[in-house]
Amino acid sequence: MRRLITLTISLATAWITFSAAAADAQKLRVITSTTDLKALTEVVTGDLAEVDAMARPTQNPHDLEVRPSLMIKVRRADAMIVNGLELDDWADVVAQGANNPNVIPGAPGRIDASRGIPVLEVPKTRVDRSMGDVHPVGNPHYTLDPGMASIVTQNILEGLARIAPQHRAAFERNRQQFLARVDEAVGRWTKMLEPYKGSPVVVNHALWIYLLTRFGVVQVGTVEERPGIPATANHIVKLVNLMKEDRVKAVIAEPWSDFKLVQRIAQEAGASAAILAATVGSVKGTDTFIEAVDFNVQTLAQMLK
Amino acid sequence: MRVIVALAFALGLLAQAAPAPAQDAEALRREMEQMRKQFEAMQEQYKKAMDMMTERLERVEARPQPPVAAPGTPAAPPAPMQPAQGAPPVTDLVAQRPPGSDPSPLDLIKPRQPFALYERRGPGQLLFDMGVTGDFIGNLTQHNVQKNQGGSFPGLENLFFPREVEVSFFGQIDPYARAEVRVEAGQDSRSGELTVNLAEANLTLMALPFGTQLKLGKMRNRFGYLNQIHAHDWPFIDNPNVLQQFFGKEGLVESGFEATWVPPLPFYLELLGGVFNGENDVAFGRDQISNPLVTGRLRTFLDLDEWGAVQLGSSIAAGQTPEQRNSTIVGFDAKYKYTPPGWQRAAFTLLGEYLLSFRDVVVTDPDGRDQTRTRNSQGFYVFGGLQPFNHGELSKWLLGFRYDRTQYPAASGTEWAVQPFLAYYPSEFLRFRLGYKQTTRSQCCSYLDFQDNGGSAKQVSEYFLQATFILGAHPAHPF
Numbered sequence: 001m002r003r004l005i006t007l008t009i010s011l012a013t014a015w016i017t018f019s020a021a022a023a024d025a026q027k028l029r030v031i032t033s034t035t036d037l038k039a040l041t042e043v044v045t046g047d048l049a050e051v052d053a054m055a056r057p058t059q060n061p062h063d064l065e066v067r068p069s070l071m072i073k074v075r076r077a078d079a080m081i082v083n084g085l086e087l088d089d090w091a092d093v094v095a096q097g098a099n100n101p102n103v104i105p106g107a108p109g110r111i112d113a114s115r116g117i118p119v120l121e122v123p124k125t126r127v128d129r130s131m132g133d134v135h136p137v138g139n140p141h142y143t144l145d146p147g148m149a150s151i152v153t154q155n156i157l158e159g160l161a162r163i164a165p166q167h168r169a170a171f172e173r174n175r176q177q178f179l180a181r182v183d184e185a186v187g188r189w190t191k192m193l194e195p196y197k198g199s200p201v202v203v204n205h206a207l208w209i210y211l212l213t214r215f216g217v218v219q220v221g222t223v224e225e226r227p228g229i230p231a232t233a234n235h236i237v238k239l240v241n242l243m244k245e246d247r248v249k250a251v252i253a254e255p256w257s258d259f260k261l262v263q264r265i266a267q268e269a270g271a272s273a274a275i276l277a278a279t280v281g282s283v284k285g286t287d288t289f290i291e292a293v294d295f296n297v298q299t300l301a302q303m304l305k
Numbered sequence: 306m307r308v309i310v311a312l313a314f315a316l317g318l319l320a321q322a323a324p325a326p327a328q329d330a331e332a333l334r335r336e337m338e339q340m341r342k343q344f345e346a347m348q349e350q351y352k353k354a355m356d357m358m359t360e361r362l363e364r365v366e367a368r369p370q371p372p373v374a375a376p377g378t379p380a381a382p383p384a385p386m387q388p389a390q391g392a393p394p395v396t397d398l399v400a401q402r403p404p405g406s407d408p409s410p411l412d413l414i415k416p417r418q419p420f421a422l423y424e425r426r427g428p429g430q431l432l433f434d435m436g437v438t439g440d441f442i443g444n445l446t447q448h449n450v451q452k453n454q455g456g457s458f459p460g461l462e463n464l465f466f467p468r469e470v471e472v473s474f475f476g477q478i479d480p481y482a483r484a485e486v487r488v489e490a491g492q493d494s495r496s497g498e499l500t501v502n503l504a505e506a507n508l509t510l511m512a513l514p515f516g517t518q519l520k521l522g523k524m525r526n527r528f529g530y531l532n533q534i535h536a537h538d539w540p541f542i543d544n545p546n547v548l549q550q551f552f553g554k555e556g557l558v559e560s561g562f563e564a565t566w567v568p569p570l571p572f573y574l575e576l577l578g579g580v581f582n583g584e585n586d587v588a589f590g591r592d593q594i595s596n597p598l599v600t601g602r603l604r605t606f607l608d609l610d611e612w613g614a615v616q617l618g619s620s621i622a623a624g625q626t627p628e629q630r631n632s633t634i635v636g637f638d639a640k641y642k643y644t645p646p647g648w649q650r651a652a653f654t655l656l657g658e659y660l661l662s663f664r665d666v667v668v669t670d671p672d673g674r675d676q677t678r679t680r681n682s683q684g685f686y687v688f689g690g691l692q693p694f695n696h697g698e699l700s701k702w703l704l705g706f707r708y709d710r711t712q713y714p715a716a717s718g719t720e721w722a723v724q725p726f727l728a729y730y731p732s733e734f735l736r737f738r739l740g741y742k743q744t745t746r747s748q749c750c751s752y753l754d755f756q757d758n759g760g761s762a763k764q765v766s767e768y769f770l771q772a773t774f775i776l777g778a779h780p781a782h783p784f
Contacts, residue, residue: 058647063733065644065651067614067784068573068606075516075567090781096483097575097783099567101512106480129734229732230697256647258696 028164031077031103033088034061036143037113037152039280039289041081043178044156044171048164054094057281060256062133062228066093074098077109078163081156084114085140102163111159113152117142120209132226144278145210146189146293149182185290189297190215196304200246202239202271204253204262207278211296217304220246223253223262230258236265243269250303254278272303433476434778440469440537443770455762457543457742457769459554465770466492469536471504475780481512487535504535504558516567526557527577527602528620529658530638538782540656540690540705542740542769546722547660547684547711551634553587557622559598560584577602583624588634588664588714590627598624606784613643613653616784630665630677642784645695654690659683662714684711703728705740720746726769734779738771 028049032038038053045051054070055061061083074080074094080103082091095103095110102109119138127134142148153175161168197216204223212219221242225235242248243265251266251273253259259275266273276296277286286292443465444458451462458468468491475485489504507522525533531548544554561581568574583589583598591598604618616639623633638658642651666680688707694700705728710721726740744765 056646060649063649064781065642065784066781067608068575068604068616069608069614071567072571072573072606076569093781093783096509096511097567099511099513099516099518099565101514104480104511105477107512129732133733256649261696 028079028160028167029077030079030081030160031074032081033083033091034143035280035282036289036292037081037083037156039287039292040113040143040149040152041156041160043289044153044175045160045167046170046174048167048170049160054091055088055279057279058255060254061087061279064088064090066090066097068097070094071098074103075100077103079103079109079111079160081111081113081159083140083143084112085117085119085137085142086135087140108162109159111156113155114140114142115155116151117148120213121206132224133228135227139206139209141207141278142210144208144293144296145214146182146186146289147214148210149289150179153178181290185294189293192297192301193217193304196301199250199304200248201250201252201300201304202243202248202265204251204257207254208252208276211293215297215300217300220248223251223257223265231261231265240265240269243271249305250274250300252276252300252303255282274299274303276300433474434780435472435474436775436777436779438469438471438473438535438537438776438779439467439772439774440471441772442466442468442542445768446765449761450765450767453762455746455765456767457549457744457765460494461492462767464492464495467499468492471535471537475778478508482508482510484508516569518565520563520565521561523558523560524563526559526579526581526600526622527563528557528600528622528634529636529660530616530618530640530656531658532556537773537775540654541688541707541724542726542738542771543724543742545658545686545688545707546709546720546744547658547686550684550711550720551588551660551662551714552585555585557585557588561594561597563600573604573606575602575604577604581624586627588626588632588662589622589624591625591629592627596625598622611646613641613651614784616640626664630667631679632662632664634660634662636660640784648695650692650695650700652691652693652695655688656690657685657687659685660711664714666715680715682712682714684709686710701730703730709744718747720744734775736771736773738769738773740769740771742767742769 027047028045030041030045030049030051032041032051032053034055035053035057038051041049041051052073054073055064071094075098077098077100080091080095082088092105095105101107104110119142121135122138123134123136127136143152157168157171157175160171193215198218200218200220201212202221202223203212203219206219206222206224206227209219221239223231223236223239225231231239243251248269249271251262251269251271253262253273253275255275255278257275259273263273275283276299277283277292280289280292281287283292283295286295442458442461444456444462446456446462448463450456454460454462456462458464458466470490471487473485473487475483477483484507486506487504488501490499490501492498493500503523505522505524507520507524509518509520511518513519525535527533529548531539531545532552536544544556548556559579559581561579563577563579565575565577568576577600579600580594581598581600582594583591583596585598589598600620600622602618602620604616607615607617609615618636618638620636620638621633623631626632636658637660639656641653641655643653644651660683662680662682664680664682665677667675668678670676686707686709688705690703690705692700692703694702705726707724707726708722709724710719712719722742722744724740724742726738728736728738730736742765744762744767746763746765
């Protein structure tokens with residue numbers, strides 16, 4: 001009898017394990033370039049996909065080291081979601097080394113999250129690298145704006161529905177539930193930053209324009225002399241004078257910035273400095289999209305008080 | 306009985322579905338009148354909204370374009386938002402992409418900057434990327450070394466010269482394949498003349514099944530770590546002695562096919578096999594695809610997370626020399642990179658390659674008869690790079706050191722060298738290096754006696770200056 005029970009339990013365990021493995025195998029495997037896109041993909045897919053990001057939250061997504069371990073993640077993916085505005089061009093090198101035809105440019109599984117985004121800071125004149133590491137197609141940091149969540153998740157949904165049309169209804173349901181939460185939160189955030197509309201701030205790198213524009217806060221200068229070019233002594237003097245003239249209260253930086261320098265500039269100009277969540281998960285307690293925006297808005301409101 | 310019940314049920318249903326008794330006609334008319342009025346009001350509202358939008362659009366179109374802020378100046382404050390209740394309208398944030406209007410005949414005859422018309426068409430119109438890199442070397446050494454042409458840049462001792470100016474084009478051909486074409490110019494002799502050659506021209510089929518890819522055309526072979534990298538991207542100034550001795554100064558650049566397979570394993574493993582003409586004039590010069598140079602490579606990778614990452618590879622190349630004698634080279638390579646969390650560059654890099662050569666050579670025995678024997682030789686190099694600062698001026702500096710030791714693949718004798726250097730990166734597109742190299746060669750007894758032209762290259766001291774720039778697009782570097 002004992003043998004029979006043991007055998008039954010073993011068979012049941014094996015069946016459950018096999019079923020779970022089979023269910024996992026049926027799940028979509030999605031890889032994103034950044035953690036922002038991972039967070040926005042997860043809210044669309046729910047339990048229907050395994051989503052992973054290539055960049056770690058604390059890594060600057062502008063310039064990622066292309067490790068073969070990223071290629072192994074991409075090797076198994078059904079879809080790859082990229083920023084699309086030249087933030088993550090390194091993703092192409094990863095896709096080339098992964099030998100996965102599902103995610104090469106032009107494949108159904110290659111999803112560009114930027115389609116239809118109203119892009120800010122698009123250069124209106126000829127640009128070259130004397131202007132620093134400029135983005136010729138405009139500022140790529142649109143995921144920092146909660147107002148863009150609707151477009152980004154729509155792009156993700158359309159892309160995933162191309163390869164898994166049977167899940168379209170579920171994706172749409174998940175997306176609507178998420179957007180309802182975002183709508184509710186945007187009302188709260190708008191109210192929180194309403195008193196500081198038109199307030200001037202200085203940023204380390206020109207990364208925050210979508211977030212600031214959304215809530216009417218004005219970027220008056222950058223710590224970097226030009227995008228990607230560190231500040232010179234002359235630039236710092238000019239920036240501090242500008243901050244004093246404009247009564248700038250806040251200098252915001254990304255987690256991988258030279259925060260000591262940012263703090264020094266803020267101190268000299270009588271302002272406060274803080275690191276905001278430049279990507280989802282880059283600061284403690286910002287593991288979801290809403291948590292990240294919530295942290296950024298609260299910190300900004302506190303600094304502008 | 307059942308039949309009666311069914312009939313009764315059906316009659317009941319029919320009674321429900323039958324037209325309702327005539328309604329009050331007057332009430333119905335009133336309701337329709339109300340709906341008509343509502344519809345007219347909506348129509349009026351729409352018309353007003355459309356008129357307002359048209360008027361607004363005309364005003365915007367008539368307004369002159371605002372001047373663009375000069376680079377380096379703080380960004381202009383964005384247009385104020387219309388927050389209203391809840392989510393602000395996204396359309397208020399729109400900064401439209403430049404309109405893609407075609408140039409008028411007047412535009413075409415106006416003097417213009419190169420590519421000005423291309424830029425007007427907006428980004429992405431070229432459908433592929435292009436870039437230019439320039440790599441210039443200056444070197445100083447003893448006069449006897451110059452006479453002997455025994456420096457690291459043979460025949461170019463005590464010169465400042467363009468080693469490699471490269472124009473590259475790369476991108477997707479269609480959804481199934483990508484291509485890259487690189488044309489190189491460089492100075493090879495003291496005469497100052499430049500040689501221009503097709504450095505690479507190949508296509509890669511990317512949409513093949515089972516995790517495979519096929520690359521065909523002319524390419525830098527994926528043998529070891531360094532061979533596939535162009536000289537301007539090397540982590541040090543000159544070619545390591547072992548690679549120079551085993552493959553010549555151009556390295557292994559061949560025409561043929563290369564297939565890779567990345568099996569679906571939980572760790573990274575790349576298997577590569579290739580078939581080539583055998584055009585290398587040092588190790589494999591048979592130059593016949595019917596008697597090919599065959600290559601293979603195995604590459605794996607260990608991600609040590611915050612402790613860095615290691616790449617390991619082993620390679621083989623087997624073919625025939627120009628004299629139709631067998632030649633096989635086996636290589637092992639390893640690279641370790643430590644990038645602290647949040648850093649953009651590696652703080653510490655360690656790289657090394659070890660090569661073994663098995664080459665058939667003809668030797669004359671004491672009786673004066675020629676005999677073919679297999680000569681085994683080996684060599685290696687180890688490089689270390691240190692860039693200990695992440696921010697500030699000091700983050701632009703890198704300290705490097707390389708140690709070389711190699712035997713000669715077709716003659717007896719050994720050479721070894723040490724090379725410290727300092728690199729300065731004003732930006733990621735511009736780099737300067739200053740280095741010193743001391744080479745010592747053992748007494749040699751065959752054709753490589755380093756005593757040509759009355760000079761000697763047994764002890765070589767060299768000072769290097771290197772300047773490298775990148776203009777335009779450049780693909781991200783692999784690990």
